[in-house]
Amino acid sequence: MAAAMRTRGDWRNALFVAPYLLVFVVMLVLPLAMGMWLSTTKSDLFGTERWVGLANFVRLFGDAIFLQTVGNTFVFVLLTVPFLTLAGLGLALVLNRQERWAAVLRTIFFASTVLSVTVVTLVWRLVFLPDGGLLGVTAEALGKTPIAFLNNEKLAMPAIAITTIWWCIGLPMVLFLAALQQVPRDLYEAAALDNASRWTTLTRITLPAIRRTFFLVIIVEVILQFQLFGQAQLMTLGGPNNATRPIVLFIYETGWRQWELGYAAAAAQVLFAMILIAAMIQYRISSRKGVA
Amino acid sequence: MTRSRLAIALVGLAAMLMLVPLLWVLALSLKANSELMADTASVFNGRFTLDNYRNLFGNGAVFRWISNSLIVSFGMTAGVLILASLAGYGFARLEFRGREMLFVIVLLGLAVPEQAVIIARHQMFSWLGMHNSYPALILPGLSAPFGVFLMTQYFRAIPKDIDEAALLDGASRFTIFWRLLLPLTIPAQATLGIFTFLHAWNDYWWPLISATNKEMFTLTVGIASTQMNFAQTEGLGFLMAQAVFAGAPMLIVYLFFQKYIVQAVAGAAGR
Numbered sequence: 001m002a003a004a005m006r007t008r009g010d011w012r013n014a015l016f017v018a019p020y021l022l023v024f025v026v027m028l029v030l031p032l033a034m035g036m037w038l039s040t041t042k043s044d045l046f047g048t049e050r051w052v053g054l055a056n057f058v059r060l061f062g063d064a065i066f067l068q069t070v071g072n073t074f075v076f077v078l079l080t081v082p083f084l085t086l087a088g089l090g091l092a093l094v095l096n097r098q099e100r101w102a103a104v105l106r107t108i109f110f111a112s113t114v115l116s117v118t119v120v121t122l123v124w125r126l127v128f129l130p131d132g133g134l135l136g137v138t139a140e141a142l143g144k145t146p147i148a149f150l151n152n153e154k155l156a157m158p159a160i161a162i163t164t165i166w167w168c169i170g171l172p173m174v175l176f177l178a179a180l181q182q183v184p185r186d187l188y189e190a191a192a193l194d195n196a197s198r199w200t201t202l203t204r205i206t207l208p209a210i211r212r213t214f215f216l217v218i219i220v221e222v223i224l225q226f227q228l229f230g231q232a233q234l235m236t237l238g239g240p241n242n243a244t245r246p247i248v249l250f251i252y253e254t255g256w257r258q259w260e261l262g263y264a265a266a267a268a269q270v271l272f273a274m275i276l277i278a279a280m281i282q283y284r285i286s287s288r289k290g291v292a
Numbered sequence: 293m294t295r296s297r298l299a300i301a302l303v304g305l306a307a308m309l310m311l312v313p314l315l316w317v318l319a320l321s322l323k324a325n326s327e328l329m330a331d332t333a334s335v336f337n338g339r340f341t342l343d344n345y346r347n348l349f350g351n352g353a354v355f356r357w358i359s360n361s362l363i364v365s366f367g368m369t370a371g372v373l374i375l376a377s378l379a380g381y382g383f384a385r386l387e388f389r390g391r392e393m394l395f396v397i398v399l400l401g402l403a404v405p406e407q408a409v410i411i412a413r414h415q416m417f418s419w420l421g422m423h424n425s426y427p428a429l430i431l432p433g434l435s436a437p438f439g440v441f442l443m444t445q446y447f448r449a450i451p452k453d454i455d456e457a458a459l460l461d462g463a464s465r466f467t468i469f470w471r472l473l474l475p476l477t478i479p480a481q482a483t484l485g486i487f488t489f490l491h492a493w494n495d496y497w498w499p500l501i502s503a504t505n506k507e508m509f510t511l512t513v514g515i516a517s518t519q520m521n522f523a524q525t526e527g528l529g530f531l532m533a534q535a536v537f538a539g540a541p542m543l544i545v546y547l548f549f550q551k552y553i554v555q556a557v558a559g560a561a562g563r
Contacts, residue, residue: 024401034412
């Protein structure tokens with residue numbers, strides 16, 4: 001009897017996980033399945049549904065605006081992720097020391113991370129505003145004509161990218177700092193005994209030792225920045241001329257402005273598939289602990 | 293040596309660039325709206341006023357939004373801590389049928405982004421007529437698998453001798469959980485609690501579509517609603533005072549709990 005209890009366990013033990021599982025099923029599994037179903041229907045606000053198979057997906061891949069939002073999202077990822085990764089690494093390398101000034105600078109670089117997207121965009125709109133914004137005032141003081149960054153098709157996305165980098169630089173920095181703390185001290189001692197130059201120590205010891213973190217940061221940031229929404233919605237509304245409209249804003253507007261829920265759900269599935277691929281790569285990296 | 297000095301100087305410069313936008317907004321918030329209307333460069337003339345903040349405190353909406361944000365954030369944090377602790381203990385320590393499979397399913401949930409579920413969630417709450425309520429703002433956040441993952445890892449790391457000794461003494465499973473193990477998980481509770489709170493406080497998309505009634509706005513959504521007609525607004529200084537008022541508490545909390553906040557955010561990303 002006791003042996004049977006040990007192998008199969010007591011059903012009452014499951015009561016500990018039951019409350020979470022209930023919420024998990026109702027709030028996550030069910031909406032996920034419903035979303036998949038929705039993406040194969042033509043649905044609107046009033047709950048009228050008609051099954052249309054893969055028609056929404058066919059329409060998506062012929063929808064010039066959707067394809068543009070996919071392109072915009074990739075451009076945004078390319079503008080932000082490489083910079084966030086390299087700048088985060090650079091900051092971590094410089095600020096990985098005990099002195100007080102380094103602690104103060106680390107505090108500054110991470111501070112913006114705790115702000116909400118609405119505060120961040122409010123701050124940065126007041127930087128980019130041509131008429132009276134910080135850059136506008138600076139330009140006038142230098143005798144130049146202020147540029148309307150957010151109304152310029154070519155400059156709006158870079159402006160959103162700069163805002164995002166300012167907001168998000170803290171995370172890559174602290175991930176790299178944590179990795180640098182893990183590099184075994186004796187490796188550096190050995191390098192010092194060999195009279196290795198700082199450059200050699202960096203390229204032969206430090207960088208190889210944190211290689212796993214390097215890839216982890218890239219994937220984490222790709223997943224994060226792929227989901228660009230608030231900055232674009234609040235700073236440019238996707239404009240001018242759709243130049244800054246990302247996939248998530250497309251989903252939001254299709255769903256809650258045009259109330260085409262089925263079509264929005266289909267776009268969401270496409271985004272989900274892209275994020276899933278990135279998440280699988282992340283899993284493979286983080287489950288290979290220690291091997292570097 | 294000179295090269296590393298150069299690097300330090302560059303990083304110092306970058307840190308100043310990080311601060312400049314915040315100082316700019318702080319300065320604008322201390323200027324009279326009429327002066328800003330004429331020219332924002334008037335910031336440098338040295339005439340400051342607290343009028344914008346006085347107007348802000350006279351305006352009930354912001355306080356309503358802050359209290360909504362507090363209720364939602366504390367509610368979600370408490371809920372996540374309770375559910376994740378119970379489930380973490382269950383998955384890490386107890387045996388029941390299907391445990392491994394259920395745990396794997398929960399972990400798979402980590403890969404599901406908000407976008408994949410938000411439309412159907414919105415429909416569900418519409419059917420139930422539950423939008424514009426605290427439960428609607430809190431419940432979806434309780435389903436995030438990260439907390440269960442974190443707590444399971446943490447409970448697994450606690451030596452099993454502790455519970456086995458207590459079991460021999462006749463303690464019940466719940467007593468062991470509540471009296472013996474839970475106190476040992478306080479560092480993990482702090483990490484998870486801070487992360488959840490920050491996430492709830494700064495969440496934007498879900499409250500934007502669920503809380504459409506001005507009375508139910510969270511602070512994040514409220515601030516968004518006031519910045520829509522931005523260039524035309526007469527109260528640039530007022531808007532900036534709002535930004536400062538919304539951002540400053542988070543920055544102050546951050547200064548005090550920096551170590552935990554950094555750990556929480558980094559831990560969630562590096563899972």
